[in-house]
Every structure is written in C-alpha cells, then in structure tokens.
Amino acid sequence: xxxLTARDIRRRNRFSVLQAVYAAEGHISxxxxxxxxxxxxxxxxxxxxxxxxxxxxxxxxHDASSGGRPRAQLVVNPGRGLLVGVDIAETAVDVELxxxxxxxxxxxxxxxxxxxxxPHDLADLIAHxxxxxxxxxxxxxxGVGVSVPGLVEPEGGVSVFSPYWSWRxxxxxxxxxxxxxxxxxxxxxxxASTVAELWFGAGRDVDDLIVVTLRAGVxxxxxxxxxxxxxxxxxxxxxxxxxxxxxxxLCRCGRRGCVEAYVGAPGIVxxxxxxxxxxxxxxADDADTIAALATAASxxxxxxxxxxxxxxxxxxxxIATLINLFNPRTIVFGNLVATHLGERLLQTARRVAAxxxxxxxxxxxxxxxxxxxxxxxTLGAATFALEGFLADRETFGSVGARRAAKxxxx
Amino acid sequence: xxxLTARDIRRRNRFSVLQAVYAAEGHISxxxxxxxxxxxxxxxxxxxxxxxxxxxxxxxxHDASSGGRPRAQLVVNPGRGLLVGVDIAETAVDVELxxxxxxxxxxxxxxxxxxxxxPHDLADLIAHxxxxxxxxxxxxxxGVGVSVPGLVEPEGGVSVFSPYWSWRxxxxxxxxxxxxxxxxxxxxxxxASTVAELWFGAGRDVDDLIVVTLRAGVxxxxxxxxxxxxxxxxxxxxxxxxxxxxxxxLCRCGRRGCVEAYVGAPGIVxxxxxxxxxxxxxxADDADTIAALATAASxxxxxxxxxxxxxxxxxxxxIATLINLFNPRTIVFGNLVATHLGERLLQTARRVAAxxxxxxxxxxxxxxxxxxxxxxxTLGAATFALEGFLADRETFGSVGARRAAKxxxx
Numbered sequence: 001x002x003x004l005t006a007r008d009i010r011r012r013n014r015f016s017v018l019q020a021v022y023a024a025e026g027h028i029s030x031x032x033x034x035x036x037x038x039x040x041x042x043x044x045x046x047x048x049x050x051x052x053x054x055x056x057x058x059x060x061x062h063d064a065s066s067g068g069r070p071r072a073q074l075v076v077n078p079g080r081g082l083l084v085g086v087d088i089a090e091t092a093v094d095v096e097l098x099x100x101x102x103x104x105x106x107x108x109x110x111x112x113x114x115x116x117x118x119p120h121d122l123a124d125l126i127a128h129x130x131x132x133x134x135x136x137x138x139x140x141x142x143g144v145g146v147s148v149p150g151l152v153e154p155e156g157g158v159s160v161f162s163p164y165w166s167w168r169x170x171x172x173x174x175x176x177x178x179x180x181x182x183x184x185x186x187x188x189x190x191x192a193s194t195v196a197e198l199w200f201g202a203g204r205d206v207d208d209l210i211v212v213t214l215r216a217g218v219x220x221x222x223x224x225x226x227x228x229x230x231x232x233x234x235x236x237x238x239x240x241x242x243x244x245x246x247x248x249x250l251c252r253c254g255r256r257g258c259v260e261a262y263v264g265a266p267g268i269v270x271x272x273x274x275x276x277x278x279x280x281x282x283x284a285d286d287a288d289t290i291a292a293l294a295t296a297a298s299x300x301x302x303x304x305x306x307x308x309x310x311x312x313x314x315x316x317x318x319i320a321t322l323i324n325l326f327n328p329r330t331i332v333f334g335n336l337v338a339t340h341l342g343e344r345l346l347q348t349a350r351r352v353a354a355x356x357x358x359x360x361x362x363x364x365x366x367x368x369x370x371x372x373x374x375x376x377x378t379l380g381a382a383t384f385a386l387e388g389f390l391a392d393r394e395t396f397g398s399v400g401a402r403r404a405a406k407x408x409x410x
Numbered sequence: 411x412x413x414l415t416a417r418d419i420r421r422r423n424r425f426s427v428l429q430a431v432y433a434a435e436g437h438i439s440x441x442x443x444x445x446x447x448x449x450x451x452x453x454x455x456x457x458x459x460x461x462x463x464x465x466x467x468x469x470x471x472h473d474a475s476s477g478g479r480p481r482a483q484l485v486v487n488p489g490r491g492l493l494v495g496v497d498i499a500e501t502a503v504d505v506e507l508x509x510x511x512x513x514x515x516x517x518x519x520x521x522x523x524x525x526x527x528x529p530h531d532l533a534d535l536i537a538h539x540x541x542x543x544x545x546x547x548x549x550x551x552x553g554v555g556v557s558v559p560g561l562v563e564p565e566g567g568v569s570v571f572s573p574y575w576s577w578r579x580x581x582x583x584x585x586x587x588x589x590x591x592x593x594x595x596x597x598x599x600x601x602a603s604t605v606a607e608l609w610f611g612a613g614r615d616v617d618d619l620i621v622v623t624l625r626a627g628v629x630x631x632x633x634x635x636x637x638x639x640x641x642x643x644x645x646x647x648x649x650x651x652x653x654x655x656x657x658x659x660l661c662r663c664g665r666r667g668c669v670e671a672y673v674g675a676p677g678i679v680x681x682x683x684x685x686x687x688x689x690x691x692x693x694a695d696d697a698d699t700i701a702a703l704a705t706a707a708s709x710x711x712x713x714x715x716x717x718x719x720x721x722x723x724x725x726x727x728x729i730a731t732l733i734n735l736f737n738p739r740t741i742v743f744g745n746l747v748a749t750h751l752g753e754r755l756l757q758t759a760r761r762v763a764a765x766x767x768x769x770x771x772x773x774x775x776x777x778x779x780x781x782x783x784x785x786x787x788t789l790g791a792a793t794f795a796l797e798g799f800l801a802d803r804e805t806f807g808s809v810g811a812r813r814a815a816k817x818x819x820x
Binding site: 234246321326327364 | 639
C-alpha cells in the first residue's frame with residue numbers, strides 16, 4: 001500500500017516553497033509563501049532556512065510597505081550553480097545552460113547527421129554540446145537533464161524505445177555517463193514539457209493539468225495533485241498512439257489511425273498533401289511546411305483553411321477523450337505545432353470538444369496555449385536536474401532532517 | 411498547491427490498516443499489518459488502538475504458532491454497525507444491508523416502474539427499500555451509500571446528469587435526506603465499483619489500477635497511488651463516451667461512435683442485430699440477450715462468434731487507449747457484460763490490445779475479470795458509507811488525534 005515517508009513530504013514541501021519563489025518572479029515574503037502554498041508558517045520557515053543554508057535562496061532587503069513589522073524578502077540565488085537541459089529531437093540536439101534563476105546563459109544547436117543516428121553518435125553529440133555550453137564552469141554544474149525521445153526508464157536510464165531511429169533497450173545513461181562528467185537525469189520530451197509547465201507555466205496555478213506536446217511526435221503529460229503521473233513504468237501519457245480513427249491513416253509507429261498521424265507535424269503535412277498535392281507550401285522539412293501554413297492562414301486560401309479546420313476537428317475529438325477521462329482543470333498546448341497554428345487550431349478544437357465531451361467536464365476545463373517562451377523541452381530537462389539536486393540527500397539530508405525534526409510534528 | 415494534512419495522512423493510514431485486516435479474511439497480527447501496509451509498527455499500533463477503541467476491530471486470541479511471543483490476532487467486529495448499499499440501475503433499484511465484515515444480511519430488488527422515473531419516484535423507491543432491509547435496526551446503521559447513474563457531485567449530492575431519465579441538476583441528496591433517516595453518501599456506479607475493488611478486490615494487490623464497468627453504461631474508475639482519482643468535478647473516468655469510431659454509430663448520449671455504443675450491453679445487442687437481424691437470441695431485455703449470447707457461445711454458431719469477435723476487437727482498441735494513457739498495473743473488468751461474456755471478450759481484446767498498445771506498457775499490465783461476487787455496485791456504495799464513517803471526526807477525532815499526537819513526529 002502507498003504511503004508517503006517523512007522524507008517524501010519534506011521534499012514535496014521544499015519543491016512547493018521554491019515553486020512559489022519562482023512564481024513571484026522577484027521577491028516574496030515567508031508569509032506570502034505560506035499563503036501561496038497552503039503550508040503552515042512553521043513548515044515554510046523550516047524549508048526556507050534549509051534552502052538559505054544550502055545557498056539556493058537568499059534574503060534580499062525587507063518590505064516595510066505594509067506598515068507593520070518589515071518582512072524579509074526571499075529571492076532565488078542565481079549564482080548557486082548551473083543546470084543544463086538537453087533536447088534530443090529528430091533533426092537536431094539543443095543544449096542550454098541555465099543559472100539557478102532558470103535564465104538561459106548559453107545555447108548550442110547541433111544538427112543531427114542523418115547518417116549518424118546510432119546511440120553512440122548521439123551520445124557523442126550531446127557530450128560535445130554540453131562541453132560547449134559549460135565551458136570552464138565544469139565544477140559549478142549541479143546536473144544535466146536530457147530529454148530522450150520515446151519511452152525512457154529514468155531509474156535504469158534505458159531508452160526502452162525511440163521511434164525516430166529504431167532504438168530498443170539502449171543503456172543510454174551509461175553511454176552518456178562515460179562522456180559527460182555531471183550528474184545525469186533522463187526522461188522524455190512529454191515529461192520534460194510537463195515539468196516545465198509544473199514549475200514555470202500553467203502548473204503554477206492549477207494542480208490538475210494536462211500538458212499536450214504537439215510537434216513531430218505528440219503526447220501528453222498528466223499532472224495529478226500537483227505531481228507528474230508516470231504510471232507503473234513511466235510511459236503514461238502516450239496519447240499520440242491512441243486510436244482516433246479505427247483502421248485510419250498509417251502512423252509511423254506501424255499502427256493505423258493514431259492521434260499523432262493526424263495532429264503531429266507530419267500528419268498535418270499529409271492532410272495538406274491530400275487536400276492540395278501541388279501546394280507550394282509543401283517544403284522538404286515538415287517544420288517549414290507548418291510555418292508556411294501559419295503564414296498563409298491569414299490570407300484565407302481555401303486549402304489552408306481546410307487543413308486547419310480538419311486538423312482542429314481531429315484535435316477537438318482527441319481532446320474530448322482527455323476531458324472525459326481526466327476531468328482536468330486546464331489543458332495547455334505547446335511546442336512547434338502549437339506555436340505556429342495554436343490559436344487557429346484551438347478555435348475549432350474548442351467547438352468540437354464542446355460537442356464531443358460531456359458538458360460538465362468541458363465547462364470546467366480551460367484550453368490554452370503554453371505561455372512558456374523558447375523551448376519547453378530544454379527548460380524541462382534542466383528542471384529534471386533541478387529536482388534531482390533538490391532531492392539530493394547529501395545536500396539536504398543533514399541540514400534538513402535535523403531542523404525539520406524539531407518541528408515536524410503535525 | 412497540494413499538500414496532505416496530518417488528518418489526511420491519519421485517515422489514509424486508518425484505511426490502509428483496515429484494508430489489510432479485510433484482506434486477511436480471518437485474523438492478522440499487528441506485525442503482519444505493518445508488513446502488508448509498509449507502515450511503521452508504531453503507526454500501525456496507534457491506528458489499531460484507535461480502531462479497537464471505537465469498536466471496529468477486536469482482538470481475538472493469540473497466535474503462538476511461530477514459537478515466539480504470542481501475537482494478538484485482529485478481526486473486524488461485524489456487529490459494530492450496519493451499512494447499506496444502494497444501486498440505482500435503469501430497470502431496478504438494488505438495496506443491500508451489510509454488517510461491518512461486509513457480509514450481506516438482507517437484500518431488496520425493486521423494479522423501476524418505467525412510468526415513474528422522476529427523481530421523487532426514485533427517492534421514494536429507495537426510501538422504501540432501505541426501510542425494508544434495515545427493519546428494526548435503524549439505530550445501528552452507520553450510513554447509506556447510494557450509487558446514482560451519471561455525473562454526481564458527492565459534496566453537493568446533486569445528480570448533475572443522469573442518462574437514463576434525462577435528469578439534470580437534481581438535488582438528489584436533499585430529496586433522499588427528507589426520506590431516509592441515515593447519513594447519506596452519493597456517487598456513481600463507476601466510482602462504486604472502483605471503491606469495491608480498492609477495498610475488497612484487485613486493489614488489495616496493486617496501487618495503479620483501472621476498473622472497467624461493463625453493463626448498459628460503461629466507464630472506468632482510475633486508481634492512482636491507491637486512491638480513487640476523481641478529477642476536478644468528480645467526472646474523471648467517463649471513458650464510455652470517448653470516441654472509438656469517428657462519425658460512427660449513434661450513441662444514446664446523442665453523439666456518434668462512443669465506446670459505449672459498441673461495448674455496452676445495448677451496443678452488443680445492436681451488433682448482433684446488424685449481423686443477424688432475425689436471431690432468436692434477441693430478447694426484449696438487453697440483459698437477457700447478453701445472457702443468451704453467453705449460452706449460445708459454447709455451441710459455436712457463426713453469428714454469435716462474429717458478435718463476440720467484433721465486440722472483443724472494439725474492446726481491445728479502447729483498452730489500448732487506457733493502457734497507453736495510464737500505464738496501469740492491472741485493468742479489471744466487471745459487471746453484467748463481463749460476468750456473461752468476459753473471458754471470451756478478453757481473449758480477443760488482449761490480442762488486439764497487444765497490437766494497438768505500445769509493447770512496454772502492454773507487457774506491464776494484467777487484464778482480468780473482477781473476482782468480486784454478487785453486485786460490486788451495492789458493495790461499493792456501502793463502502794462509501796464505510797469510508798464516511800471512518801472519516802467521521804466525532805468518532806475518530808478525539809481518540810485518534812490525542813493518541814496519534816504522541817507519536818506522529820516523522
């Protein structure tokens with residue numbers, strides 16, 4: 001049976017407190033953190049003492065504006081350490097270096113050579129990119145988060161299945177750890193995007209959230225009670241390969257009628273090709289075609305309107321399934337397709353989902369585009385490393401446990 | 411942000427301990443409960459003292475078989491009180507009276523008059539049934555759980571939407587409380603079946619579980635980390651009205667292509683009608699047709715085999731969606747259709763789901779029939795009342811809080 005240990009609860013509270021400080025985007029008092037998190041003032045005080053002790057938070061001046069006793073203001077200490085986020089996509093690897101305030105300091109964009117897509121090729125490329133952005137700051141890196149496409153076992157670090165390059169059961173963590181001299185945290189892009197929203201996006205405001213990733217691959221991350229839901233082997237959220245149309249279009253996974261075959265970037269391109277086989281918008285690269293569709297959409301060409309309308313309908317029906325099954329507070333859409341076509345697709349998808357889903361859960365849910373700028377996958381990957389650092393027993397074990405024990409009685 | 415209060419944790423631990431005693435189906439020692447629940451011996455001791463104090467558990471003899479110090483054996487005290495479970499189905503209301511060991515003492519089966527399906531008619535029928543099974547034991551009833559079809563708000567007690575009789579926003583709790591002199595706990599059959607599995611069925615062994623209800627209506631209950639997942643307005647699990655076939659068969663909800671229109675009892679009957687419009691198996695009542703199909707299946711008629719094969723395929727594709735989205739440990743199938751056709755449907759559904767779902771989550775999941783005998787909905791409804799009693803602050807507040815405070819420091 002399930003139960004939380006005292007350590008789990010402390011780590012969870014530590015996350016909540018730090019999330020509140022990030023959300024304040026400036027400074028925030030202990031009292032405001034208690035209000036934002038629902039935690040007791042004593043618990044918040046403990047967590048903050050611990051986070052100051054290890055250098056993650058700093059006190060910065062006092063706010064006496066309220067007229068009462070001046071309250072110490074807390075900020076994240078950006079210089080406490082560095083985090084790296086890696087996004088392995090089909091055509092390129094993106095690597096970003098963040099300070100602890102999650103500001104991007106340096107980036108590298110490394111195209112994937114289509115003739116060099118064996119696991120060791122990618123591991124070499126990543127090692128190269130990480131070394132490039134870290135430079136001379138090797139000692140200051142707290143961890144490196146890596147988003148690996150497909151199904152990933154974070155504990156074993158095995159890429160169970162990667163759809164782009166037919167990887168199967170690849171011990172990718174081991175391969176990376178031989179090349180990258182930092183602590184490694186592996187998971188997939190769905191989980192990365194979701195963790196990014198949880199810490200820095202829509203998850204700030206709601207505890208029951210679905211994060212929809214729409215790029216070449218599509219899928220969801222499920223947030224239950226403020227935590228990422230992983231399922232028994234970390235593959236929960238593989239919405240992209242659920243059936244939208246029985247016996248429908250062939251999907252690159254080999255099955256037929258998958259959601260991804262209609263609302264992923266290649267699926268949208270295929271719909272355009274069906275409607276207008278000679279369209280000048282059809283480019284060699286799917287991402288360019290999606291961008292061209294977005295530009296053309298404002299001119300109102302019939303074929304483009306048809307593509308967006310059909311795709312919006314596919315999306316609406318698929319989203320209705322998520323609304324009925326999960327009854328979430330918010331569904332947030334992000335990544336390539338959402339960036340280019342998001343608001344246009346959502347207009348149709350909202351109307352179709354309103355018809356297809358039950359009215360009660362539909363009326364409870366907000367469908368909106370991600371407010372995260374830049375790449376949510378690199379940000380989320382770096383957040384894996386942040387979470388790993390915050391869960392580190394060596395750093396937090398002694399200080400935290402000693403102080404917390406004094407006041408932990410509920 | 412989400413966090414558990416000390417009271418939540420205590421209630422959760424109380425549930426876990428009592429679930430372990432039920433699972434033992436006889437007697438069990440404190441040490442065995444600690445092993446089964448993963449809770450500390452001290453916590454288990456506290457919970458048991460509390461449950462003995464209020465009369466829910468009793469010590470019964472000592473087991474000295476292990477050769478060491480004899481260990482006190484714990485049993486549920488069946489005579490501590492009575493629980494009532496009510497299942498409102500389309501054609502009848504079933505009412506069962508349970509003792510605290512969840513043994514059925516008395517039952518009532520009350521047909522619904524098709525010309526009297528207004529909310530007050532059903533409330534009258536339920537009041538009649540409850541009075542009949544309770545008899546002279548009014549004072550001993552701890553609570554009455556009622557399964558209302560459709561979307562139900564347990565707090566407000568409003569039946570938001572009931573598909574059988576076009577109820578909308580009915581204040582059913584108020585209507586019942588004017589007629590039934592007991593504490594009331596309302597929810598729907600999906601939640602009832604799931605809570606029954608959680609306490610007395612498949613949930614004893616696994617914490618990540620999907621409970622599929624297959625009768626006239628179909629839907630799922632989702633167990634995450636050992637708790638029922640409700641969504642933001644308690645409608646999570648409405649799988650029956652997710653789209654299986656875009657623009658497919660008309661569903662009684664008014665939409666097209668819903669899962670329920672293919673794997674619910676009326677959907678299976680319609681498939682039979684499509685394949686063999688003059689089949690002698692077609693009866694006036696869908697439940698009778700399903701039973702006739704089950705009987706005929708062993709003779710191997712072509713039409714019957716086709717119905718089961720097609721339905722198994724529909725079920726397999728729909729189940730693959732659940733496997734990919736939730737990555738659960740176990741999916742358990744129960745109620746009318748599962749009772750009659752379950753193993754036959756599962757044979758095909760397993761094969762189809764193995765093709766449609768990703769192999770990793772498919773290989774992790776066990777698909778099986780419910781082992782609960784009799785009606786899981788009345789049992790689950792009675793369990794709502796059991797949970798309500800166990801969460802009661804008057805009964806558990808004083809004793810529990812005082813004792814727990816002594817040793818609750820983590």
